[in-house]
Amino acid sequence: MMTELTLEMIKELRERTGVGMSKCKEALVEANGDMDEAIGYLRKKGMASAVKKEGRETNEGRITAEESHDTIVLVKANAETDFVTKSEKFGQFVSDLCKQALKSKPSSLEAFMNETCEKDSSLTIDQYRNLMIQTLGENIQVKVVEVIEKSPESSYGIYSHMGGRIVAIVEIEGASGLEPLAKDVAMHVAAEDPDYLSSEDIPPEIKAREEEIAKGQVKGKPENIIDKIVAGKFKAYCDQTCLLNQKFIKDTSVSVSAYVDQEAKKLGKPLKIKQFWRWQIGS
Numbered sequence: 263m264m265t266e267l268t269l270e271m272i273k274e275l276r277e278r279t280g281v282g283m284s285k286c287k288e289a290l291v292e293a294n295g296d297m298d299e300a301i302g303y304l305r306k307k308g309m310a311s312a313v314k315k316e317g318r319e320t321n322e323g324r325i326t327a328e329e330s331h332d333t334i335v336l337v338k339a340n341a342e343t344d345f346v347t348k349s350e351k352f353g354q355f356v357s358d359l360c361k362q363a364l365k366s367k368p369s370s371l372e373a374f375m376n377e378t379c380e381k382d383s384s385l386t387i388d389q390y391r392n393l394m395i396q397t398l399g400e401n402i403q404v405k406v407v408e409v410i411e412k413s414p415e416s417s418y419g420i421y422s423h424m425g426g427r428i429v430a431i432v433e434i435e436g437a438s439g440l441e442p443l444a445k446d447v448a449m450h451v452a453a454e455d456p457d458y459l460s461s462e463d464i465p466p467e468i469k470a471r472e473e474e475i476a477k478g479q480v481k482g483k484p485e486n487i488i489d490k491i492v493a494g495k496f497k498a499y500c501d502q503t504c505l506l507n508q509k510f511i512k513d514t515s516v517s518v519s520a521y522v523d524q525e526a527k528k529l530g531k532p533l534k535i536k537q538f539w540r541w542q543i544g545s
Contacts, residue, residue: 265295
């Protein structure tokens, strides 16, 4: 005997799944009014629908980071439009993934996508993604899951810019409890987009290329000053591309390295920027 459908039942299914009213009514009819069966029906439909959307380009997105006392996790997920990526549902989806990854500390993106979803144990993370494709109507791709294990002798700063379009993380080695300083440097990383930490990190082939370019620009100069000019041009390149050499955005009278050294003197212990990470939507 067919269970009589009510508007309240349809609204409840919509609330639980985020799917449109007409689809919810269709699912309840197919499931003879059984709410759990209707949800299963929508999931199957969602995954069938998702296949059609998988080929669409996903150039918009959001990056979210979560941290505990010993770990930082970052998740980068893309969709087709900023209308969707700025929505509350998409934000909750990325946040859910980030919180789960903080607990599970996956070894790879593939392993993470195959995990059982904490939000709904009947789904994997990838199936949860498919359900969101059905709900939001766009292709959704999880691009990055990054797990950073913290050192107890370091401080970490996380800076998010433009609503999660850019996220930077900086590790300062030498002391814990210096999160504000590390966050200031992370803000600089987000804004200035350094390629390397220091000049020692520049690959030999890049250094050779820059020196060759510099030599090409000083043809005809006296031989005794060519080397000095080339060295000066390479230093200028380092000042542009290396984090430690760049002028600090909060105090352009000093480099990032010099600014951290100033803070180290106030603290009375040596500090060093050990590493940085930077992610951006569209790259």
